[in-house]
Amino acid sequence: MSDHTSAASFFGDMYPYRNRFPSNARFPEKGRDQEEVYKELLSMSGEENQKWETGQCSGTMYHGGKPHYAFLSKVFSLFSFVNLLQRDLCPSGTKFEAEIVSMTAKMLNGDAARQLNEQDEVCGVVTSGGSESIYNGVYVHREWAREEKGITQPEMVVPITIHPAFDKSAHYLGIKIIHVPVKQNFEADVDAMRKAITPNTIMVCGSAGCYPYGVVDPLRELSDLAVEFKIGMHVDGCLGGFILPWVEKIGYDVPLFDFRLPGVTTMSCDTHKYGYGLKGTSVVLLRNRKLRRYMFFSKADWPGGVYASPTVQGSRSGGLSAATWAAMVTLGESGYLEAARRIMDTSNKMRDGIAQIPEIQIMGKSTFLIALTSDVVDIYHVNDYLASKGWRMNGCQNPPGFHFCITLPQTEPGIAEQFIEDLKAGVEYAKNPPSPMPMSGAIYGLSASADGKEMLKQGMMAWVEATYEM
Numbered sequence: 001m002s003d004h005t006s007a008a009s010f011f012g013d014m015y016p017y018r019n020r021f022p023s024n025a026r027f028p029e030k031g032r033d034q035e036e037v038y039k040e041l042l043s044m045s046g047e048e049n050q051k052w053e054t055g056q057c058s059g060t061m062y063h064g065g066k067p068h069y070a071f072l073s074k075v076f077s078l079f080s081f082v083n084l085l086q087r088d089l090c091p092s093g094t095k096f097e098a099e100i101v102s103m104t105a106k107m108l109n110g111d112a113a114r115q116l117n118e119q120d121e122v123c124g125v126v127t128s129g130g131s132e133s134i135y136n137g138v139y140v141h142r143e144w145a146r147e148e149k150g151i152t153q154p155e156m157v158v159p160i161t162i163h164p165a166f167d168k169s170a171h172y173l174g175i176k177i178i179h180v181p182v183k184q185n186f187e188a189d190v191d192a193m194r195k196a197i198t199p200n201t202i203m204v205c206g207s208a209g210c211y212p213y214g215v216v217d218p219l220r221e222l223s224d225l226a227v228e229f230k231i232g233m234h235v236d237g238c239l240g241g242f243i244l245p246w247v248e249k250i251g252y253d254v255p256l257f258d259f260r261l262p263g264v265t266t267m268s269c270d271t272h273k274y275g276y277g278l279k280g281t282s283v284v285l286l287r288n289r290k291l292r293r294y295m296f297f298s299k300a301d302w303p304g305g306v307y308a309s310p311t312v313q314g315s316r317s318g319g320l321s322a323a324t325w326a327a328m329v330t331l332g333e334s335g336y337l338e339a340a341r342r343i344m345d346t347s348n349k350m351r352d353g354i355a356q357i358p359e360i361q362i363m364g365k366s367t368f369l370i371a372l373t374s375d376v377v378d379i380y381h382v383n384d385y386l387a388s389k390g391w392r393m394n395g396c397q398n399p400p401g402f403h404f405c406i407t408l409p410q411t412e413p414g415i416a417e418q419f420i421e422d423l424k425a426g427v428e429y430a431k432n433p434p435s436p437m438p439m440s441g442a443i444y445g446l447s448a449s450a451d452g453k454e455m456l457k458q459g460m461m462a463w464v465e466a467t468y469e470m
């Protein structure tokens with residue numbers, strides 16, 4: 001076992017197949033039998049599906065319906081080998097992606113942008129996921145600010161709850177990212193963000209809703225700020241973009257978060273989350289075509305011919321866009337509304353149950369996601385107990401907590417009730433735990449000091465490295 005793999009053992013068993021199936025450090029000398037290989041894969045996928053099929057997994061599996069996934073896979077297989085860079089061979093890709101973008105823009109009130117300013121027309125691009133949508137949103141602002149404002153030392157201002165994809169984008173793009181603490185209600189502190197704006201600020205960012213707590217930041221105020229300072233504003237709707245519009249439509253109080261706000265210049269919204277598509281697609285929307293042009297790249301004098309592409313990706317499969325498009329048109333508005341209804345009913349049921357547990361508090365005002373903390377027991381002990389019962393929550397820190405992002409698998413009968421029962425038992429367990437250090441808190445404890453934080457950063461890098469071990 002290498003150093004990498006021993007470092008990884010800290011994070012759990014990453015190699016359950018090591019001694020069960022042949023490892024391929026090099027090509028098998030002779031190609032293997034398809035049936036035999038398929039049988040191996042079937043066994044891996046069967047085992048892995050058991051981890052979420054019980055409905056006990058937060059987020060990740062947004063739809064979870066076997067017939068839905070089977071249909072999307074069937075569609076995927078029709079176009080899986082097609083390269084979307086070569087549209088002469090697959091004009092269907094143009095239809096799928098233009099319609100995915102248009103449906104998404106409509107859902108997020110793109111028409112309002114036109115009404116506010118007739119030069120605006122919300123447009124977009126299909127990307128590989130939330131991080132790429134965010135990267136592109138940040139990238140166009142950097143290019144825009146350099147071109148139109150001469151800013152060469154760009155800065156962006158974000159609440160600390162913003163997704164790390166913004167930090168990653170800033171890192172790749174040479175942008176200084178300024179993190180501003182959130183208010184007690186876990187929402188962005190717009191006054192504090194205002195104070196962080198400098199002449200080099202290219203954009204402010206907020207979430208709808210943020211990953212840790214699911215809250216929607218005060219985006220109306222943030223939009224006013226963007227308009228006042230004539231800077232850009234990215235709304236991260238990766239998580240909430242495909243559910244909040246429907247939650248709003250069925251009558252819940254959802255703050256304005258989309259193109260109805262005049263300051264919003266770009267938005268990320270993930271089709272591979274609550275859009276119920278296959279993993280590997282997302283949409284980045286832009287307020288106008290001029291902004292989108294900053295994203296595009298073309299080269300006219302390459303010996304290999306002329307070249308143009310919308311994003312960092314070059315060749316990519318047509319299957320994912322076809323499957324995403326198929327998910328959107330087969331669900332339709334009625335499907336998304338029904339899904340939102342079921343998810344909110346489940347969320348409400350869980351909230352009612354949590355209200356009966358005095359040791360547990362919900363962090364922030366959210367809808368489809370519930371973040372929990374406690375000032376009575378160590379919440380990580382509660383999480384340990386839940387994990388022992390098969391639940392897979394997402395850990396949070398500063399303050400300690402975990403969240404349950406509710407998706408369709410949790411809307412099956414009895415899941416919400418079982419969660420509340422196990423949560424209550426988890427609180428009792430945490431009052432008298434078998435060992436003082438909770439398993440799920442060990443990692444977060446490290447990030448409390450500068451040295452620990454550095455150790456954790458290095459440990460996480462070792463984990464990434466270990467994902468390439470066999």
Ligand SMILES: Cc1ncc(COP(=O)(O)O)c(C=O)c1O
Nearest residue numbers: 129130131163210211236238239
């Ligand atoms: C709010 C938010 N933004 C961005 C992302 C990043 O998306 P992806 O993992 O698809 O790159 C996520 C993922 O969970 C998210 O919840």
